Amino acid sequence: EAGVAQSPRYKIIEKRQSVAFWCNPISGHATLYWYQQILGQGPKLLIQFQNNGVVDDSQLPKDRFSAERLKGVDSTLKIQPAKLEDSAVYLCASSQFPNYGYTFGSGTRLTVV
């Protein structure tokens, strides 16, 4: 079974620039999550999709972050404009059932300078 694919692996941008991350979940997984993990902290949920609908985006900073999953398969997360405090690893995960049995992708390490 192919895992969760994410790209890019690393990204360095200047503050106020924009950036986008891509995620392709495991085939058949209806639930997709984007997490932000700052060094030394646990992952923080940014947004959860069930198929192409948003289940929870209460912790997504909507003034600068956006995410979509148009066809209920792959997803993109965008930050515009980036701030220094956005430096983190952005993890995508998927599961067959909501909030159970996650598989994570390898993440995108974002550095904002």
Add this chain to the structure above:
Amino acid sequence: RKEVEQDPGPFNVPEGATVAFNCTYSNSASQSFFWYRQDCRKEPKLLMSVYSSGNEDGRFTAQLNRASQYISLLIRDSKLSDSATYLCVVNNPGSNYQLIWGAGTKLIIKP
């Protein structure tokens, strides 16, 4: 009080020893509990789910104490390869059963 709290460590343990760490949670209505392992610069991976009756997988034993609202992870006969950060995860019934992640406990096994 944080929703999920863990001792950040690091726990420095000699190879072959037994080590245990706990995780406390604040929501008494939580129903699902997990331990994840995260290696340095890698993504978290599910280590084991924690059931009410406790469960064991080889050298790893997980326990749930609902009365005191904590879960524990015991590692016996520790190996160098057990060095990692162990993340405690608890669901929050009041928030769409969203999973709440602890900050992790860092374990270092020394030869």
